[in-house]
Amino acid sequence: MVKDYVCVDIETSGVRVKWDKIIEIGAVKVRDSKVVDTFSELINPGLKLSPYITELTGITDEMLKDKPFIEKVLPRFIEFTGDDVIMGHNIMFDYSFLKQNAINQKLKFDKMGIDTLKIARKTLKGLESRGLEYLCNYYGIADENHHRAFNDAEVTSKLYNVLMEKFGTECPGLFEPYQLVFKAKKMQPITDRQKKYLKDLMVYHKIEMNFNIDELSKNEASKKIDKILSEKGRIFD
Structure with missing residues (x-):
């Protein structure tokens, strides 16, 4: 034992x-x-x-x-x-x-x-x-x-x-x-294009960035972008 x-x-x-x-x-x-x-x-x-x-x-x-x-x-x-x-x-x-x-x-x-x-x-x-x-x-x-x-x-x-x-x-x-066996797929990291767009959206809509943007996956970044767009709208709409 x-x-x-x-x-x-x-x-x-x-x-x-x-x-x-x-x-x-x-x-x-x-x-x-x-x-x-x-x-x-x-x-x-x-x-x-x-x-x-x-x-x-x-x-x-x-x-x-x-x-x-x-x-x-x-x-x-x-x-x-x-x-x-x-x-x-x-x-x-x-x-x-x-x-x-x-x-x-x-x-x-x-x-x-x-x-x-x-x-x-x-x-x-x-x-x-x-x-x-x-x-x-x-x-x-x-x-x-x-x-x-x-x-x-x-x-x-x-x-x-x-x-x-x-x-x-x-x-x-x-x-x-x-x-212990756990099979996980490596998540794709946030793209440079997503990072720039998300930063621009947050600056434009005066949203505080309370997360580490470099840690986001591509999917997580998409979800955050979609949420901002649905709640605040696009830049320069």
């Missing part, structure tokens, strides 16, 4: 891997079931958060406006994980966002993983929920800042220790890492 790993959790602006953004990464590095190092970063997503995401996470636009973009944070996180197995509660959600962003930046991030949600679904079938918050309450694990990345990574690691102690002997296979 694995006792050395990095347990990770992310918060995002939504659930669509290709279009939504990572706004926080939290992780704990574990050796022999004990935390030896931590990682916690807020990330500027280059867009305004929905009221739902702010209510869910407690993260506001003000908290993110001066934070680094994912291009700065992700390489540091990948270095932090090294060759470790990664763990999470529903790890494929976190891995898919991290992997998609790694692909966008031409970074290598191929990982073996362990999923505490998968373990809980196999071993705790009688419970009404296998959600992280419910399981922390069920096992008396202090969960004081739910839906913040570092907190959720830390309590997931504690949950894994509980599950390993209770079920590791009878279900050892559940605690073995497996290859």
